[in-house]
Amino acid sequence: MTTINIIGTGNVAWHLARAFGSKNEVIVMQIAGRNHKKLEAFKDFTRELVSISQLVPADVTIVAVSDDSINNVYNKIPFQDQLVVHTSGFTEMLSRKHTSNHTGVFYPLQSFSKEDTELSFKEIPILIEAADDKNEKTLRVLADVISDNVQVINSNQRKHLHLAAVFANNFTNYCYTIAEDICKQNEIPFDTLHPLLLKTSEKAIQNGPKQSQTGPAKRNDLNVINTQQELIKDPTHKRVYETITKAIQHLYGEKL
Amino acid sequence: MTTINIIGTGNVAWHLARAFGSKNEVIVMQIAGRNHKKLEAFKDFTRELVSISQLVPADVTIVAVSDDSINNVYNKIPFQDQLVVHTSGFTEMLSRKHTSNHTGVFYPLQSFSKEDTELSFKEIPILIEAADDKNEKTLRVLADVISDNVQVINSNQRKHLHLAAVFANNFTNYCYTIAEDICKQNEIPFDTLHPLLLKTSEKAIQNGPKQSQTGPAKRNDLNVINTQQELIKDPTHKRVYETITKAIQHLYGEKL
Numbered sequence: 001m002t003t004i005n006i007i008g009t010g011n012v013a014w015h016l017a018r019a020f021g022s023k024n025e026v027i028v029m030q031i032a033g034r035n036h037k038k039l040e041a042f043k044d045f046t047r048e049l050v051s052i053s054q055l056v057p058a059d060v061t062i063v064a065v066s067d068d069s070i071n072n073v074y075n076k077i078p079f080q081d082q083l084v085v086h087t088s089g090f091t092e093m094l095s096r097k098h099t100s101n102h103t104g105v106f107y108p109l110q111s112f113s114k115e116d117t118e119l120s121f122k123e124i125p126i127l128i129e130a131a132d133d134k135n136e137k138t139l140r141v142l143a144d145v146i147s148d149n150v151q152v153i154n155s156n157q158r159k160h161l162h163l164a165a166v167f168a169n170n171f172t173n174y175c176y177t178i179a180e181d182i183c184k185q186n187e188i189p190f191d192t193l194h195p196l197l198l199k200t201s202e203k204a205i206q207n208g209p210k211q212s213q214t215g216p217a218k219r220n221d222l223n224v225i226n227t228q229q230e231l232i233k234d235p236t237h238k239r240v241y242e243t244i245t246k247a248i249q250h251l252y253g254e255k256l
Numbered sequence: 257m258t259t260i261n262i263i264g265t266g267n268v269a270w271h272l273a274r275a276f277g278s279k280n281e282v283i284v285m286q287i288a289g290r291n292h293k294k295l296e297a298f299k300d301f302t303r304e305l306v307s308i309s310q311l312v313p314a315d316v317t318i319v320a321v322s323d324d325s326i327n328n329v330y331n332k333i334p335f336q337d338q339l340v341v342h343t344s345g346f347t348e349m350l351s352r353k354h355t356s357n358h359t360g361v362f363y364p365l366q367s368f369s370k371e372d373t374e375l376s377f378k379e380i381p382i383l384i385e386a387a388d389d390k391n392e393k394t395l396r397v398l399a400d401v402i403s404d405n406v407q408v409i410n411s412n413q414r415k416h417l418h419l420a421a422v423f424a425n426n427f428t429n430y431c432y433t434i435a436e437d438i439c440k441q442n443e444i445p446f447d448t449l450h451p452l453l454l455k456t457s458e459k460a461i462q463n464g465p466k467q468s469q470t471g472p473a474k475r476n477d478l479n480v481i482n483t484q485q486e487l488i489k490d491p492t493h494k495r496v497y498e499t500i501t502k503a504i505q506h507l508y509g510e511k512l
Binding site for chain 2: 067068090109110111113115116123124125127149151153156157159160161163164165166167168169170171172173174175176177178179180182183185186187188190191192193194195196197198199200201202203204205207208209210212213214215216217218221223224227228231232236237239240241243244246247248250251
């Protein structure tokens with residue numbers, strides 16, 4: 001049995017609270033946040049809703065707040081000798097005053113939104129890090145309760161994984177946004193592209209992205225490339241087209 | 257009952273031959289190609305494997321060859337008064353000598369590969385265009401046999417849809433490639449990102465990509481952006497990071 005507290009009222013906090021709140025192996029003692037209205041949405045997942053100053057020790061206190069706020073929240077936690085972790089991919093494992101060993105990271109790698117009420121943690125990777133073996137073991141036991149994919153990585157690896165996620169999620173999503181714009185401008189329903197979107201991610205998973213690359217840039221088909229450049233009117237879209245086309249041409253070794 | 261011929265031995269030809277070859281409403285009369293070895297792989301889908309000069313008329317002859325070759329193949333077809341279509345998103349509907357009405361386009365919008373032996377055409381959009389109503393109707397009847405999503409669009413729309421597909425498939429896949437590179441360089445298994453890849457495309461489909469955008473560029477989080485730029489060593493990756501980050505910042509109206 002592991003007891004936990006959660007600090008934060010955002011999407012990561014909500015999904016962790018919901019996942020742990022339904023498990024017999026974990027007791028969610030307290031959930032803390034500044035925004036009382038947002039905090040109310042967490043009441044079914046925990047024994048008690050509190051403010052940070054009212055927190056009492058638990059085996060693990062999970063700080064699921066924005067990168068900018070982690071340090072500030074750490075300093076407000078009113079106990080010393082219990083493990084405190086954050087959930088950020090970007091921020092290093094932080095030491096806490098007087099209690100440098102009782103720190104760690106519990107990073108669930110997924111794009112969370114509150115609408116996603118069916119989300120299962122089973123396949124979501126949880127990347128953990130701790131200042132010592134005992135705390136690492138505690139985090140692993142806790143993560144194993146909700147996920148089948150728990151890995152230990154260090155802060156430098158996690159920072160790079162988070163960067164990779166920016167390419168794999170933020171940037172791909174922006175490419176979809178451009179595609180949607182082009183469809184709208186030409187009165188084509190965007191859902192015409194939906195099957196292609198799904199197949200693209202499925203193929204990259206099955207065969208690897210390098211193996212799955214197709215298109216005019218890979219073939220160095222200058223006729224198509226030049227015509228498409230002329231079709232694009234938006235200067236921002238044009239810059240994205242040119243930059244990625246050059247990058248793909250470069251990767252696949254065609255003459256530049 | 258519609259009779260068809262298929263010209264070409266690539267991935268599009270193969271998947272169309274396989275799809276139509278199993279349908280009672282269609283007879284695949286002949287499949288033609290220059291490469292005899294590749295052509296052999298099509299023998300279960302048709303009555304006869306031939307060279308282009310041996311083709312006999314069918315209701316529809318589908319020319320599934322590269323953009324560069326379409327015109328050349330059209331000129332070799334040894335009959336005049338039957339409908340001939342190509343399968344390209346990029347190439348305009350081409351007229352044929354003496355038979356300008358018997359032309360059209362049959363563009364299945366998907367990323368095809370031969371390994372994908374389980375592929376179902378049901379959800380794959382087929383974009384059709386024809387020079388007159390009679391031929392458009394013939395193409396619609398044919399497309400309806402294999403797909404639940406058949407749309408009529410003109411050459412200009414199709415060209416833009418093809419451009420949108422470059423962003424939605426080629427460019428997203430290249431972003432995955434960079435993500436994989438970063439993982440490899442930091443000894444993180446790429447499959448750690450697989451659930452995120454899937455969720456990203458699913459969310460863009462459910463909520464639309466504009467609604468689904470997250471990340472440091474959208475938040476205009478300069479601390480994360482600057483740190484990530486320093487993390488990236490590969491100059492090509494860095495250019496892609498900077499270009500897309502600026503584009504997202506611009507789209508979401510943050511100060512540049």
